[in-house]
Amino acid sequence: xxxxxxxxxxxxxxxxxxxxxxxxxxxxxxxxxxxxxxxxxxxxxxxxxxxxxxxxxxxxxxxxxxxxxxxxxxxxxxxxxxxxxxxxxxxxxxxxxxxxxxxxxxxxxxxxxxxxxxxxxxxxxxxxxxxxxxxxxxxxxxxxxxx
Numbered sequence: 009x010x011x012x013x014x015x016x017x018x019x020x021x022x023x024x025x026x027x028x029x030x031x032x033x034x035x036x037x038x039x040x041x042x043x044x045x046x047x048x049x050x051x052x053x054x055x056x057x058x059x060x061x062x063x064x065x066x067x068x069x070x071x072x073x074x075x076x077x078x079x080x081x082x083x084x085x086x087x088x089x090x091x092x093x094x095x096x097x098x099x100x101x102x103x104x105x106x107x108x109x110x111x112x113x114x115x116x117x118x119x120x121x122x123x124x125x126x127x128x129x130x131x132x133x134x135x136x137x138x139x140x141x142x143x144x145x146x147x148x149x150x151x152x153x154x155x
Contacts, residue, residue: 023131031140034125039144042123045079046148049119053150066115076106095128118149
């Protein structure tokens with residue numbers, strides 16, 4: 009009888025350990041993916057402008073939608089099953105999750121990307137929690153030294 013009473017709480021505790029651990033790893037991976045997507049955006053700076061701006065790399069704010077579309081393609085390449093995880097999908101969910109920052113209005117020196125990971129649970133789905141949603145925001149700044 010004692011075992012029967014403790015079986016359900018122990019199973020839920022085990023689910024928190026297993027699925028919670030995976031959620032932490034998924035959030036870290038979302039941060040890694042967001043940082044790489046932001047780096048991809050700032051790497052599109054005008055290389056010729058580096059020499060005229062004293063080594064500062066800038067991207068045109070007018071190209072935000074094109075640059076963010078490239079970042080979205082990069083993030084979607086980490087779809088379900090492509091990263092070795094089971095049932096994890098990564099996405100930039102809203103247009104405001106991809107922004108250019110630190111500029112003069114026409115050019116920007118940094119990109120901020122927010123990536124969300126949605127992972128299906130293994131054990132906690134028995135308690136009604138079918139998935140865990142985690143988000144991470146990262147910023148990459150274009151810094152280029154000349155000479």
